[in-house]
Amino acid sequence: MTPFASTLLAWFDHHGRHDLPWQHPRDAYRVWLSEIMLQQTQVVTVIPYFQRFVSQLPTLPDLAAADEDTVLALWSGLGYYRRARFLHRAAQVCVEKHGGELPRDFDALAALPGIGRSTAGAVLAQAYGLRFPILDGNVKRVLTRYHGIAGHPSERDVEKQLWLHAAAHTPGERTADYTQAIMDLGATVCVRTRPLCAMCPMRSDCVAHRDNLTAQLPTPKPGKAIPTRNTTMLILRDTDGRVLLQRRGAQGVWSGLWSLPEADGTDGAWREAQRHARIDDAQALTPFMHVFSHYRLQIQPLLFDGATPAHAIADNADLRWCTLAELPSLGLPAPVRSLLTALPEPTAL
The missing domain is CATH 3.90.79.10 (Nucleoside Triphosphate Pyrophosphohydrolase)
Structure with missing residues (x-):
């Protein structure tokens, strides 16, 4: 286990989030649903939607069997509705091809509608403890600042560097906890504006903190007028x-x-x-x-x-x-x- 991972896990044991509804139980369906809902949406907003969703559609086969109006009604208010339609279709594919369960094979999982590399890694790491890295928005921000990487995270060369760092830091033990820990660090400490560097366990080795670049990293995307x-x-x-x-x-x-x-x-x-x-x-x-x-x-x-x-x-x-x-x-x-x-x-x- 790298020093980065061991330091982060020690912080997580005392300061991480351990009572999120998709952690109890932390099965593949609930992890997957939470990951899709959390795309571009904060945890505090997602929690009531998640609880309502799983109370009505508690299993993947229940989701697959639901009609689209039911799924969209449960999603209504979360926005980015394409996520809900992909979720629904992916559940149907799982019933048709994978025995009503999310596959444990990375390629098969990542091939499902709406599931990319990071979401597939998050499901496999959190639900099954398999060693796969993730790279959502929070993780990109943490790694960009820690390693002092300039350039917008969506740029191909920058993203490639970030994936290499994400893979190198992900441990083979306590993978589920590590995955939650690095997301928690980005969501609660290494936040977008005014990061809480004094509370960060990684600050002694963080390039952005050392060089006073936390306001400049990650590099902002060039703005354009919104019509x-x-x-x-x-x-x-x-x-x-x-x-x-x-x-x-x-x-x-x-x-x-x-x-x-x-x-x-x-x-x-x-x-x-x-x-x-x-x-x-x-x-x-x-x-x-x-x-x-x-x-x-x-x-x-x-x-x-x-x-x-x-x-x-x-x-x-x-x-x-x-x-x-x-x-x-x-x-x-x-x-x-x-x-x-x-x-x-x-x-x-």
Whole structure:
């Protein structure tokens, strides 16, 4: 075991996180689910979603057998919904090809939808104690600072160096604890801004700490302007309080989720609304902004109260009139769910 690993494990025994819900039990399904949820999402946010998910879908075969709406509804609010669809498909592949379990073979595991090298390593290391390195965002930050590696971690040469260091430091004993330890160090001590170097067990050998480079490493990605787009969301509500929902297509953001019909501007919204219902009036609700990783979406909600459905939609699987009570069972984008649950009372007729 390298000095890096032994020092880190000694710190972990006293300061690491030992009571995360996916650690008890620490089986492959729960580790995998947590790893997917934790991609670009903090632990404190993930915990309630994880607990709700496993309470309804406690095993991999349960996940494989669930319909997509159930999976997306459980995921709703976590964002990056492609993760949920990959998770669902990977579970189905495991049932079809691997006896309903995640394979212990690295290549077979990494070939599943949504599972790359680092996630596969995390599952094998934490669930089975196998010696495979990981390189998630927290680990990249720790190793970049410790070894003083300049350049953005996504650059091929930089990433190659980081993988070599990750493999060299990963011990053959207590691999599961080490994997959790290096993630914990990055998440709680070697944080992105204002790292807590005085509390870090690695500070005496850390290049960034020695050379006062913690604010410069990891090297930031060159910034670029984030554009703003505009849309009008149509809230068609009939006299029974049902709202018309539309399933989004396979491409773009929120793909496959139930959302509201959209249009460009008020005139476009009226034309789109008249395709689905007979309407008399519209009420502009408070506009709001939703920020994605690559652009901002300025949303103007337009409420059409007392709408009369223009025709039956039974033959269109991508349209449905829903009551508020039905919303929890559907996968909806978080801002759309919030918008619908905060609607004003229907206008008296």
